């Protein structure tokens with residue numbers, strides 16, 4: 001029997017599974033092949049609609065698909081991988097909070113454990129702040145916001161995730177300050193200055209105060225402390241600051257300086273080990289630059305690895321990853337967005353519709369995608385009172401620079 005082990009329950013894993021299961025359905029049913037998923041989370045989280053969830057436009061159950069439902073032919077183990085022995089082809093993991101370590105052999109291993117915010121780098125963040133990439137953390141943030149309506153919020157990190165989140169929180173009536181260490185927000189969209197300008201204008205419309213050139217250094221129960229010595233009074237700090245690949249010991253010689261697993265053009269890391277998504281460095285087939293860390297590339301990388309493993313299982317060699325990209329999109333409230341499709345920029349309602357269409361198409365569960373449409377329709381026809389909120393001034397420290 002062959003065993004394929006998939007680590008993580010994110011986009012990479014779901015897409016490896018779907019592609020591989022389609023090509024090996026007979027072997028899976030006959031028991032010649034087993035797919036085992038080891039994931040710290042029992043559900044797949046669709047991050048694309050984070051803004052809609054936080055803004056209260058859609059229900060939390062719409063974006064969480066149980067892994068057992070999404071991958072019915074796989075054996076799912078709720079556990080955290082703790083080490084990989086690539087020479088012996090084994091992976092060790094702990095179930096839940098158990099101390100005991102269990103070990104599983106594999107013929108093929110796919111590392112799809114993604115990345116986390118570097119929470120430990122900011123004092124007090126783990127205890128008093130919020131991150132987004134852990135199991136149910138986004139829903140926990142939405143629940144928390146519901147208990148502190150209208151109170152000031154600090155969002156740290158001015159990448160697209162932070163900007164969307166700041167807009168969504170402001171849209172539900174909180175005064176929001178967005179703190180960004182660089183000199184320009186959304187640096188990953190720098191090649192689309194018109195869209196970055198539109199994002200800044202949307203934040204302005206929603207009353208979000210944007211501070212650039214400062215870092216979040218500490219979080220206390222009542223304040224966010226910044227690198228210039230100033231502080232902002234708040235009980236809600238959300239970190240979207242960068243992302244650090246989850247590093248499972250055992251593959252260290254195959255990592256780059258940022259901790260990403262180095263992949264070959266086939267997306268193999270070494271014999272029997274494959275990687276894609278936020279935890280991997282995948283080179284663009286044309287430019288050779290690392291592909292962006294977003295859901296589209298994680299899904300397409302996962303599809304490719306699924307095909308590559310199916311080929312290897314049938315004695316053929318794996319092909320090169322040739323996907324070239326499609327675009328990206330962000331939303332700033334109902335009917336307002338920015339998007340780029342094959343290099344062509346769109347703004348406003350068209351951009352928002354494009355984004356909605358693509359995201360619904362890429363959701364792992366058609367029933368939940370239909371639920372998103374139902375929730376958004378209900379939201380559109382429910383009258384809302386717009387709350388205008390102004391973010392508080394920092395209490396001390398050097399003058400901050402608006403973006």
Ligand SMILES: Cc1cc2nc3c(=O)[nH]c(=O)nc-3n(C[C@H](O)[C@H](O)[C@H](O)COP(=O)(O)OP(=O)(O)OC[C@H]3O[C@@H](n4cnc5c(N)ncnc54)[C@H](O)[C@@H]3O)c2cc1C
Pocket residue numbers: 007008009010011012013038039040041043047048049050079080081082112113114115132133134135161246248276277278279293294295296298329330
């Ligand atoms: C708030 C937010 C909004 C975003 N919005 C967008 C967007 O609009 N568009 C877009 O394209 N991208 C967006 N992204 C980025 C996108 O979510 C990621 O690029 C994508 O999730 C990467 O997929 P992945 O499979 O590599 O990792 P993930 O989807 O993060 O999955 C990693 C999985 O591994 C599990 N795991 C972690 N450590 C272990 C371990 N040791 N053992 C076992 N399991 C483990 C995790 O629980 C998780 O199930 C957003 C991200 C965030 C946080």
